[in-house]
Amino acid sequence: MSGKKQVFVIGGTGYVGASVIQRLVKHRTAAESEYTVLVRSEDKERKLAELVKSGGLGNVSIKLVRGSNADVDVLEAQAAKADVVFSIASSDDVPAIKAVLAGLKKRYEQTGVTPILIHTSGTGVIMDKAEGNFEGTKYYDDTIPEHFDTLADTQIHRDVDLLVIEADSQGYLRSYIIIPSLIYGFATGPLYDAGVGNLHSIAVPLLVRNGVSRGEVGVLGEGLSKWPAVHVDDTADLFITVYDGVISGRAGHGREGYYFAENGHYTWYGLSKATAEAMVALGKSKSTEPTPFTTAECEEMPLLRALGTNALCHANRGRALGWKPKYTVDDLYKSVKPEAEILLGVSS
Numbered sequence: 001m002s003g004k005k006q007v008f009v010i011g012g013t014g015y016v017g018a019s020v021i022q023r024l025v026k027h028r029t030a031a032e033s034e035y036t037v038l039v040r041s042e043d044k045e046r047k048l049a050e051l052v053k054s055g056g057l058g059n060v061s062i063k064l065v066r067g068s069n070a071d072v073d074v075l076e077a078q079a080a081k082a083d084v085v086f087s088i089a090s091s092d093d094v095p096a097i098k099a100v101l102a103g104l105k106k107r108y109e110q111t112g113v114t115p116i117l118i119h120t121s122g123t124g125v126i127m128d129k130a131e132g133n134f135e136g137t138k139y140y141d142d143t144i145p146e147h148f149d150t151l152a153d154t155q156i157h158r159d160v161d162l163l164v165i166e167a168d169s170q171g172y173l174r175s176y177i178i179i180p181s182l183i184y185g186f187a188t189g190p191l192y193d194a195g196v197g198n199l200h201s202i203a204v205p206l207l208v209r210n211g212v213s214r215g216e217v218g219v220l221g222e223g224l225s226k227w228p229a230v231h232v233d234d235t236a237d238l239f240i241t242v243y244d245g246v247i248s249g250r251a252g253h254g255r256e257g258y259y260f261a262e263n264g265h266y267t268w269y270g271l272s273k274a275t276a277e278a279m280v281a282l283g284k285s286k287s288t289e290p291t292p293f294t295t296a297e298c299e300e301m302p303l304l305r306a307l308g309t310n311a312l313c314h315a316n317r318g319r320a321l322g323w324k325p326k327y328t329v330d331d332l333y334k335s336v337k338p339e340a341e342i343l344l345g346v347s348s
């Protein structure tokens with residue numbers, strides 16, 4: 001192994017992770033770092049290897065390791081060699097995070113140096129069960145650890161987050177948990193051009209595809225509930241802001257190391273309405289007014305229920321480190337039509 005800083009990235013071929021890698025290879029520490037990227041498909045491994053070989057990611061040291069989250073031995077072995085782990089593949093995989101933690105513990109025991117874990121959660125962790133019927137009032141502030149203490153252990157993502165925080169409190173690593181909200185926007189850059197990074201997020205494509213299959217765009221209840229949103233580029237920037245804060249020693253960790261990614265809140269009605277208008281403009285629906293999901297639809301696709309929750313938060317900790325998100329909720333609404341055009345292969 002070289003004397004370089006070992007950085008292991010899990011989920012680097014994803015929608016978010018590829019944008020993070022594109023920033024890491026340009027980071028001021030890139031020349032003194034060696035990046036190892038976990039890749040689970042043969043196709044992406046080949047495309048990424050070609051891009052690295054051609055210099056498409058610059059003159060940096062990048063190794064590829066084939067494996068998935070199910071390969072816990074691989075995760076543990078790679079984490080045991082890492083000074084820094086970026087965990088951007090899953091917010092809910094307990095065996096995978098346990099393997100990463102076990103590896104980082106070995107690293108600490110072998111080197112005496114405390115490794116860094118930058119893990120990705122999601123604002124699902126703070127969501128309620130409003131079903132679109134009311135606008136929430138409780139805002140979670142990531143600079144107030146007590147706000148997280150009130151969360152039920154049964155909240156989505158919380159089991160993994162608690163394992164990460166516990167590891168930090170045991171002192172064998174320092175943890176930083178990024179909590180993105182609804183991420184949107186078309187991801188761009190060499191990894192996406194090469195067919196490595198996933199181009200699309202979750203919520204807007206779900207509304208669009210579901211709208212096509214049911215003939216008109218849906219909404220849960222009255223759509224009064226609110227969620228935060230953040231552009232994919234701003235999300236990736238937050239990872240780098242936090243990484244800079246880790247290096248400078250300014251970033252809080254463990255219980256004081258939650259970082260929401262948010263730049264404003266939208267209503268579910270507003271997002272469904274923007275989607276319905278885009279679908280009409282693209283000739284894919286006749287109604288610019290969203291219609292309520294039925295109980296049967298929600299039973300068939302439980303994820304639809306998340307589209308009626310409140311998840312209200314303030315991303316104050318990242319902003320205090322200098323994070324300056326550029327895109328607003330207005331950009332979220334404006335992003336829907338171009339995204340739908342690409343998803344559906346049509347133009348207005």
Ligand SMILES: NC(=O)c1ccc[n+]([C@@H]2O[C@H](COP(=O)([O-])OP(=O)(O)OC[C@H]3O[C@@H](n4cnc5c(N)ncnc54)[C@H](OP(=O)(O)O)[C@@H]3O)[C@@H](O)[C@H]2O)c1
Pocket residue numbers: 010011012013014015016017040041044067068069070088089090091092120121122123179180181182183184196198200201202203
């Ligand atoms: N997108 C959002 O709106 C949003 C919001 C909040 C939180 N998050 C969180 O952000 C993280 C990244 O999300 P994303 O939108 O970038 O997702 P994504 O595009 O699906 O990317 C996930 C990445 O992890 C890899 N991956 C997934 N399952 C894996 C497994 N079992 N083993 C190994 N690798 C696996 C994927 O590999 P492939 O390239 O082979 O698919 C990809 O590299 C997740 O933890 C997600 O929960 C996302």
